[in-house]
Amino acid sequence: MPAEPLYLTTPIYYANAEPHLGHTYTTVVGDALLRFWQARGRRSFGLTGTDEHGDKIAQAAAKAGVEPKAYVDRISAAFRTTWQEAGFHYDHFVRTTDASHVAFVRKILAEIHAKGDIHFDSYRGLYCYGCERFYQERELVNGVCPDHRVAPSEIAEENYFFRMGAYQERLLAAVETNPEWIVPDGYRREVLALLREPIGDLCISRPKSRLTWGIELPFDDRYVTYVWFDALLSYVSPLAERGLMDLWPAAHHLIAKDILKPHAIYWPTMLMAAGLPLYRQLCVHGYWQMDEAKMSKSVGAVVRPLDMKARYGMDAFRYYLLREMAYGQDAEFSEGALVTRLNAELANGLGNLASRVLAMQQRYFEGILQPLAPEPPDEALRVAFATARRQLEAHVADLAFHRALEALWRALDHANKYVVETAPFTLAKDPARRPRVGAILHELCEALRVTAQLVEPFLPETAVRLTALLGLPAERLAELDLPWGGAFPSGHRTAPPEALFPRIET
């Protein structure tokens, strides 16, 4: 396994609404990756958090009748408690209102300004006083603001601009020479297409007359910085604060496709200007499409993660998200499909296998493990699980979680066939065949143990429960290289079965 550490980030979620399906998906992926690599001995550090400044938040707060800080305190807390109740792992939760982050942003802005990459200029555009924002001509409907139905005024405003274009060539070279830098490849091609056009300058300030909810520029107190300089730097500021800057070059950013441009264009040029190394990889995923006709009324257009947890269990929800979407592509979210997978793959596949094995183990041997005595079908079973591990690990390294799970389920299918083919329940009727029955069940207990280990990053609760049912200590979960046959000492006793995934009747 790689010696290089892993610094994994989710986006720093914009704190203008409570956590929904999109946030949850990215965070599930992050959690699964952290668990996966930690189990394999890789040093890792996970970051998530909330992006709390800006227009939209000031407006949302005003609408809610509270101060911006009170508003973001509430939303940020909602994210944190949601992730906690969902059982997600991460090492740091950053808020862009953290004092250390604010200080870090000001420091970087001052440095880039001193270096000459930030200049003051006049910006001319179509401004709607009702919306308090500029419009592009193509956004207007018949020349008027779509909300207020009035023609915007052309006004000039002075602002600070980051000379992003100065780094365009270096950025292009970086994208061209490193094909793994932005994955999947479709998104890299999209970035290359963007870089065929001049990227120009990036407006990075807002006058306080228009927006006060932001970080004041260190070189002009009439302005606050706007959005990206603030938000993107939150990937770095927690490391600086904690003395972990050595992790920075190992940064892998998980994002959805809507924020590709800021991450693939603004961010690397900002890093170049700041004299920091580039992040290691940008991992871009698609959207969950919602077909409202297929959603139950109680769910509606917004899928709340804790509702899903309450209804189906967190592991089933995680399984569905990871199994259904091919990372990078869009997928459709449907509760019906979730239930189908829960029943077919979790309950009938994994759950039922555990149930039948533990039941026989209980019935024939009162839970006591019997000695192994490998025969050809047993060897084939071992090969199936060894193959599953190899494929699963290769697919996770490729972010192909759907294929990783599929690979493990092929082994589980093999195990279910193995039960029918070796028919321990038939052999058990013949006292002379009892040792063979015991050996078969031992093989199956090993299969379940390996399953618990391999599935842990994706279904952490299930892994723990299955390990406990096998009568093993939780630490065993991390011992991935324990040889087949080495998990159960002589006289070991397994627990009576219990349903890991009750079927959802439809």
Add this chain to the structure above:
RNA sequence: CGCGGGGUGGAGCAGCCCGGUAGCUCGCGAGGCUCAUAACCUCGAGGUCGGUGGUUCAAAUCCACCCCCCGCAACCA
């Protein structure tokens, strides 16, 4: 106009990057088993892999063109 993604048995999808028996889940038909969460196993029906042309001994997979569908186009993962 541009960019991206799709078009694979009844439904939903994977496979395509690294050409060589078309796979998964659901649904349907028949049978088996009885350890198990009416679960499990076997067999079967059902596909000219959007179209045309090309490369190749060989193409769902590579290339070209075309036809449909869906997103994006300065701040929703």
